[in-house]
Amino acid sequence: MSSLFYFLRESLTGFARHLSTALGSIITIFLSLLIIGIFLVGGRMVENIISSVESEVSITAYVADEASQEDIDSVMNWLSSQEGVATVGFTTKEQALENFQSTSSDIVDALDGSNPLPASIDVELSDPQLVEQVANELVANSDYQKICDTEGNPSEDVRYGEKSVERLFSLTNYVRYIGVALIVLLIFIAMVFINNTIRLAILARRKEIAIMRLVGASNGFIRGPFLMEGALHAIIGSLLAVGSLELLRNFALPQVQGALAFLPFDLSLGAFLYVYIILIVAGLLIGLIGSALAMRRYLKV
Amino acid sequence: MTNETDQATAAPQAPRPRRAAHGAHSRQAQMSAQLSQSLPVLEVDNIPQQTGTPVITFDHVTKVYPAQPNRPALADISLQIYAGEFIFLVGHSGSGKSTFIRMLIREIKPTQGHIYVAGEDLSAMRNWRVPYLRRNIGCVFQDFKLLPNKTVFENVAFALEVIGKSRHVIKTQVPEVLRLVGLQDKLNKMPDQLSGGEQQRVSIARAIVNRPPLLVCDEPTGNLDPQTSRGIMDLLERINRTGTTVLVATHDREMVDNMRRRVIALDRGQLTRDQDRGVYGFDV
Numbered sequence: 379m380s381s382l383f384y385f386l387r388e389s390l391t392g393f394a395r396h397l398s399t400a401l402g403s404i405i406t407i408f409l410s411l412l413i414i415g416i417f418l419v420g421g422r423m424v425e426n427i428i429s430s431v432e433s434e435v436s437i438t439a440y441v442a443d444e445a446s447q448e449d450i451d452s453v454m455n456w457l458s459s460q461e462g463v464a465t466v467g468f469t470t471k472e473q474a475l476e477n478f479q480s481t482s483s484d485i486v487d488a489l490d491g492s493n494p495l496p497a498s499i500d501v502e503l504s505d506p507q508l509v510e511q512v513a514n515e516l517v518a519n520s521d522y523q524k525i526c527d528t529e530g531n532p533s534e535d536v537r538y539g540e541k542s543v544e545r546l547f548s549l550t551n552y553v554r555y556i557g558v559a560l561i562v563l564l565i566f567i568a569m570v571f572i573n574n575t576i577r578l579a580i581l582a583r584r585k586e587i588a589i590m591r592l593v594g595a596s597n598g599f600i601r602g603p604f605l606m607e608g609a610l611h612a613i614i615g616s617l618l619a620v621g622s623l624e625l626l627r628n629f630a631l632p633q634v635q636g637a638l639a640f641l642p643f644d645l646s647l648g649a650f651l652y653v654y655i656i657l658i659v660a661g662l663l664i665g666l667i668g669s670a671l672a673m674r675r676y677l678k679v
Numbered sequence: 680m681t682n683e684t685d686q687a688t689a690a691p692q693a694p695r696p697r698r699a700a701h702g703a704h705s706r707q708a709q710m711s712a713q714l715s716q717s718l719p720v721l722e723v724d725n726i727p728q729q730t731g732t733p734v735i736t737f738d739h740v741t742k743v744y745p746a747q748p749n750r751p752a753l754a755d756i757s758l759q760i761y762a763g764e765f766i767f768l769v770g771h772s773g774s775g776k777s778t779f780i781r782m783l784i785r786e787i788k789p790t791q792g793h794i795y796v797a798g799e800d801l802s803a804m805r806n807w808r809v810p811y812l813r814r815n816i817g818c819v820f821q822d823f824k825l826l827p828n829k830t831v832f833e834n835v836a837f838a839l840e841v842i843g844k845s846r847h848v849i850k851t852q853v854p855e856v857l858r859l860v861g862l863q864d865k866l867n868k869m870p871d872q873l874s875g876g877e878q879q880r881v882s883i884a885r886a887i888v889n890r891p892p893l894l895v896c897d898e899p900t901g902n903l904d905p906q907t908s909r910g911i912m913d914l915l916e917r918i919n920r921t922g923t924t925v926l927v928a929t930h931d932r933e934m935v936d937n938m939r940r941r942v943i944a945l946d947r948g949q950l951t952r953d954q955d956r957g958v959y960g961f962d963v
Contacts, residue, residue, distance in 0.1 A: 381843055586837075589824055592784075593885070594814035595841035597807060 381599060388603035389610055392579040400611060403568075403575040407615025407664060408622075410564035411657045415623045417557040418653045424550050437501040437513050440535040443471065445525035450499070453521045457501055460515065462508030467500040474498065496527045496535075513538050565664060568615075572608050572668025579607055580676045587677065601677065604669050612665025616658045623654070732798070733759035734893065734924055735783065740792035742778050752778040754948040755792070760926065762892070765919045767935045768928040769959055770945035776928040779945070780897050783926075784816055785809050796893075814842055817886030817894040817923075821901040823878045825870040831857065831881050832866040838885045856888045857881075860914055876907035880914065887918060894918060896927045900934065908934060932959040 393400050441450060450468065457466045469477070474495040501516075503509055513536050516522055526535045580587070590600050627650060742753045753775040760766060768776050781787050782794055785801045794801045796812065804812065825834050835857060836849045844852075857863055860880040870878055879899060886894055896915065900908035912934055919925045929935065935942060935958060942957030943950065952960065 384840065585824070586826060589826065589837065590841045591810075592813065592818050592824070593838040593841060593889070594810040594812070596810045596843075599841055599843065 381602065385602040385606040389607035392582070392603065392607050393610065395582060396575065396578055399575045399578055400607075403571040403611045404615045404618070406571040407568045407612055407661055408618040410568040410664075411616050411619035411661050412622055413564055414561050414660065415619055415653055415657050416626075417561060418656065419623065419627075419650065421554065421557060422649055422653075424553065428550060436503060437509065437516065437536060437538045439499045439501070439516055439522065440496040440527040440537075441498060441525050442527045443496065445497075449521055449525045453516075453519065453525065454499060456519060456521065457499070457512075457516065460512055462503050462505040462512055463501055464504040465502040467502070469498045469500055471495055471497045509538050565660075568664050569668040569671070572611060572665055573672045575611065576604050576608050576669040576672035577676050579604060580672065601673055604673055604677070605666060608665040608669025608672075609662060610665075612661040612663075612668075613658070615665075616661030619657055619661070620654045623650070623657075733795075734762050734797060735760040736793075736795040738793045738795070740782070740789045740794055742775075742782060742787065743790045751790075751948050753782075753789075753945075756945075756950050757792075758943060758950065758953055760924065762924055763919070763922055765916065765925045765938075765940045766927070767938070767940055767942045767957070767959075768926060768945065769930060769935055769942055771930065773947070774945040775948045776945060777897060780818075780895055780926075780928055783895060784813055784818060810842075814889060815891045815893060817883075817889070817891040819879070819882050819886050819894070819896040819899045821898040823870070823875075823882045825878060825881055825885075827870055830867050830869055831862060831873070834870065834881055835885045835888050838888055842889065844889075852888055853884075856884045859887075859917075860884045874907075875903050876910060879903060879907075879911055883911070883914060883918075887923070891923070893924045893926070896925070896929075898929060899927060900929065900931050905933065912938065930959075935959040 439453075454466045454468065457463055471493050474497065475493050478495060501512065503512065517536050528535055587600060737756045737758050740753060740756045741751050743751045756775075756779075768779060770776050778787070782789055782801070783796070785804065788802050797815070799812075801812070826837065829837060832853055835853045839849045839852065854863065854866065857866060860883055862877060862880055862884065865873065865877065870881065873881065879902075883894075883896075883899070894915070899915070900911050903911065908931060915925050915927060916938070939956040939958070941955050942952065942960070944952035944954075944957075944960060
């Protein structure tokens with residue numbers, strides 16, 4: 379216990395002695411962890427957005443006004459038996475008009491009672507990746523070809539997210555790769571900085587270390603202050619990063635959400651806490667490993 | 680334990696060189712024996728009997744540094760040191776004195792042979808146990824190795840602090856050991872406010888504050904004038920009288936000749952002489 383105090387005191391002296399390099403390593407750790415944190419939080423948000431988009435992935439197939447109920451039923455039955463289809467619903471002309479009215483009532487008023495909107499079959503998918511396949515099969519289905527709104531060209535009448543969904547998937551994959559590469563790079567830089575700071579601390583205390591070795595201080599006792607110093611830098615850096623993320627969450631996030639209201643940006647506090655814990659643990663590991671590497675190279679015991 | 684007979688016949692009533700020279704060096708040893716005979720015999724009281732098991736044993740120890748593969752720093756050294764002895768290790772620069780001491784505190788390992796300290800083989804000792812070996816060996820060096828930003832008290836206390844002694848032990852033992860070396864009035868001085876002799880006393884105090892059974896000094900008086908050196912040697916002798924084994928590497932001829940203790944002489948890595956109540960014995 380007393381030696382723990384000793385380590386703390388010694389590491390604080392080392393800290394004070396090399397304030398500029400200590401600040402340097404703290405800031406590097408802080409920035410690295412901040413960027414890592416932003417990537418983690420951002421990744422979670424994108425995942426959230428994707429899943430909300432995914433849950434909205436559905437196929438709308440317009441149906442001609444004069445289609446017989448029998449044909450519609452047979453198409454709907456056929457659809458329900460398809461793989462990846464969760465629910466199949468039907469929207470009548472009147473319901474379509476009502477839905478439309480709820481978003482833009484002015485236009486509906488201007489229609490003077492006439493209803494240009496077609497009825498539609500709505501397909502919800504349980505697996506959004508299958509959307510294209512199901513849509514293509516629907517277009518090829520002979521029953522549907524009979525009842526589609528624009529005669530002879532059923533592909534016109536089958537609507538789904540198409541390419542935008544696909545693009546979103548590949549985009550998130552790219553973002554993930556870039557994020558991982560960036561995080562690895564930043565961790566590397568942070569370790570190099572810690573390594574250098576601890577090297578300076580070791581050089582500054584060369585004489586003391588020689589005497590400690592001479593009078594028989596145990597290896598752990600000689601290493602302790604330096605490990606502590608590395609860990610101290612890392613913890614301060616990671617707390618700064620956590621603090622900045624918390625500020626971003628409280629002040630920047632509502633603004634972004636206000637500007638992009640249709641996308642769900644809000645994450646639960648639990649998700650943030652999870653990221654914070656990851657950051658602090660990662661910072662601690664970076665600090666300890668960085669100083670351990672420095673000691674391996676510069677502190678022969 | 681080689682040619683005792685020829686030594687004994689040459690100088691029957693002289694202090695008998697017990698473990699003396701090897702082969703070609705016997706002539707030199709003989710000369711030294713005659714020299715010591717011609718010097719006034721000092722009565723050194725109670726030289727401890729070399730009985731029981733030795734504290735330090737060098738068993739055919741050879742050390743070759745990679746930089747000089749053809750010239751061993753120490754070649755086939757075998758000797759024993761018993762508890763309570765006061766030993767001078769003499770020889771010119773480069774004769775292997777420092778190598779001897781560095782091997783003793785296991786800063787380096789012998790290339791061949793074994794060194795036993797308190798029955799433990801240093802070559803086989805695990806790295807993590809080395810600090811515990813060093814706690815039992817006090818070390819004093821020519822350049823004092825004091826920390827300039829700590830006071831006398833803190834310098835001595837540092838040795839106890841870093842081996843995890845409690846504050847209470849530090850508060851009682853440090854003033855006591857500083858009184859023993861005669862610096863009780865200078866506890867709060869910084870090292871650069873002290874003379875060379877006083878700094879060396881601080882360094883000795885630091886070496887013995889943990890009460891090690893063995894005190895090793897590498898040229899403790901190398902930087903000091905003869906009178907101050909005498910004081911340091913008196914101090915070392917006093918420490919020896921409390922039962923501590925003291926090993927002093929030196930090339931201070933006057934000191935060795937005056938004190939007439941056991942002398943181990945090294946010359947270019949060879950053990951040339953090992954003699955009780957010996958003299959420096961090298962022609963300068």
